[in-house]
Amino acid sequence: MASLTVRQLDEKLKRRLRLRAAKNGRSVEDEVRTILRSAAADADSFAGAAELAHAGAAPVDPARQTAAMRVVLIIGGGIAAYKSLDLIRRLQDRGAHVRCVLTRAAQHFVTPLAAGALAGERAYVDLFDPQSEFDVGHIRLARDADLIVVAPATADLIAKMAHGHADDLATAVLLATDRSILIAPAMNPRMWAGKATQRNLAQLRADGVRLVGPNAGEMAERGEAGTGRMAEPAEIAAAAVAMLHADGALAGRRMLITSGPTSEPLDPVRVLANRSSGKQGHAIAGAAAAAGADVVLVSGPVNLPDPPGVTVVHVETAQQMLVAVERALPADVAIFAAAVADWRPLHVSGSKIKKHGRPPTIALTENPDILSTVAHRKSGRPRLVIGFAAETDDVIGNAEAKLKKKGCDWILANDVSPATGIMGGDRNTVHLVTAAGVESWPPQSKDDVAHSLIERVAAAIADIKR
Numbered sequence: 348m349a350s351l352t353v354r355q356l357d358e359k360l361k362r363r364l365r366l367r368a369a370k371n372g373r374s375v376e377d378e379v380r381t382i383l384r385s386a387a388a389d390a391d392s393f394a395g396a397a398e399l400a401h402a403g404a405a406p407v408d409p410a411r412q413t414a415a416m417r418v419v420l421i422i423g424g425g426i427a428a429y430k431s432l433d434l435i436r437r438l439q440d441r442g443a444h445v446r447c448v449l450t451r452a453a454q455h456f457v458t459p460l461a462a463g464a465l466a467g468e469r470a471y472v473d474l475f476d477p478q479s480e481f482d483v484g485h486i487r488l489a490r491d492a493d494l495i496v497v498a499p500a501t502a503d504l505i506a507k508m509a510h511g512h513a514d515d516l517a518t519a520v521l522l523a524t525d526r527s528i529l530i531a532p533a534m535n536p537r538m539w540a541g542k543a544t545q546r547n548l549a550q551l552r553a554d555g556v557r558l559v560g561p562n563a564g565e566m567a568e569r570g571e572a573g574t575g576r577m578a579e580p581a582e583i584a585a586a587a588v589a590m591l592h593a594d595g596a597l598a599g600r601r602m603l604i605t606s607g608p609t610s611e612p613l614d615p616v617r618v619l620a621n622r623s624s625g626k627q628g629h630a631i632a633g634a635a636a637a638a639g640a641d642v643v644l645v646s647g648p649v650n651l652p653d654p655p656g657v658t659v660v661h662v663e664t665a666q667q668m669l670v671a672v673e674r675a676l677p678a679d680v681a682i683f684a685a686a687v688a689d690w691r692p693l694h695v696s697g698s699k700i701k702k703h704g705r706p707p708t709i710a711l712t713e714n715p716d717i718l719s720t721v722a723h724r725k726s727g728r729p730r731l732v733i734g735f736a737a738e739t740d741d742v743i744g745n746a747e748a749k750l751k752k753k754g755c756d757w758i759l760a761n762d763v764s765p766a767t768g769i770m771g772g773d774r775n776t777v778h779l780v781t782a783a784g785v786e787s788w789p790p791q792s793k794d795d796v797a798h799s800l801i802e803r804v805a806a807a808i809a810d811i812k813r
């Protein structure tokens with residue numbers, strides 16, 4: 348067969364392809380071959396949407412390679428349905444695109460309008476609605492998703508799922524999907540304990556359906572308490588994200604990342620600080636978490652929200668950062684993006700230093716070098732230690748010298764001269780310096796730098812046992 352050259356793939360798609368290839372331990376070319384083979388086989392066996400849905404195969408859908416996490420949220424008919432509106436937001440906060448399907452019973456508790464307004468897309472309710480079947484259809488709803496979440500999962504919905512019913516849109520989507528399913532049961536404790544419910548749940552577990560909750564507590568009905576309360580939206584969102592990440596290229600990897608400036612006190616009101624915004628380090632932490640890594644981010648003071656799905660340890664000084672970093676070890680990979688203050692005031696005054704004639708002389712002492720300390724560890728050194736080099740002159744030369752001196756494996760060097768706008772800005776131009784040489788990356792957003800770096804990290808440690 349003729350060889351194929353594919354041009355004009357956008358950067359995001361290329362990135363997803365590289366990540367996918369790294370995860371499967373294949374070259375990008377082999378990965379593309381596998382995808383094409385699978386797509387061709389899928390086209391051959393295409394004999395109508397319904398058959399495809401029942402085939403259980405997972406043909407490659409190009410949109411799936413590029414989109415953010417896509418969640419179909421099926422809202423069942425229980426009083427806990429009102430919490431599902433909050434769940435939409437929680438999932439969105441964690442970077443998911445949410446599509447809602449409401450059962451007929453759910454519409455007694457929440458309206459499709461409310462769910463659709465929060466989701467930013469009409470909510471789907473009817474299996475036989477010609478417009479939604481034409482636009483999206485239950486088969487596409489079932490397949491254009493990375494995860495299906497059922498919340499609240501009522502006893503009735505659980506029973507239907509266990510027996511493969513498909514008499515409405517929600518159950519048809521559930522039957523047709525080959526994606527992972529997470530259910531958040533919610534019902535009266537007696538219904539939860541009922542033999543039929545437990546039998547149905549055993550069947551769903553055996554089918555690979557995952558559960559979050561139910562929790563114990565008071566029920567909506569006065570005087571009723573026990574196990575049956577739907578898990579809180581934050582718990583459901585966390586479980587959903589964990590499932591989505593479980594098959595990421597960095598799933599099962601522990602990563603430690605430092606970010607932001609440090610702030611070194613001089614007295615109770617004054618500090619020595621620097622202009623680092625933390626944007627690059629935070630973007631790396633977010634990209635690592637999105638690739639499934641278990642991430643600890645040790646951050647100096649920044650004006651940024653904590654990246655979703657990341658454990659963040661907030662510190663002020665370099666000494667605190669070192670303590671937090673050592674506590675967060677062991678890790679498979681450590682990335683030091685923080686702009687750590689090289690010096691701190693030797694004496695920290697307990698009270699505000701007053702103006703008494705001549706300005707004071709501030710004696711400084713050197714801070715610990717966190718990157719160098721970790722990179723030189725005799726035991727428990729992360730497999731891959733990556734530093735940054737913030738330079739204003741001879742960027743590459745200084746970075747090469749730092750690579751050796753600090754004992755790290757890679758350095759990402761950038762020019763932080765004021766004219767570049769990199770310090771505090773949203774874009775970055777970096778050079779990846781390794782023992783093998785220097786690779787200059789084109790100017791790009793800090794998010795793109797983060798994704799490219801994470802992709803490289805995933806490829807570099809793909810062969811190392813988890």
Ligand code: CTP
Nearest residue numbers: 683684685687714715716717718734735736737
């Ligand atoms: N670094 C660190 N601890 C320090 C200083 C720096 O962990 N006390 C790390 C930074 O997070 C970065 C790398 O070392 O990954 C290089 O930081 P940079 O500020 O470029 O270099 P310095 O070591 O501070 O050297 P110089 O200021 O002389 O360029």
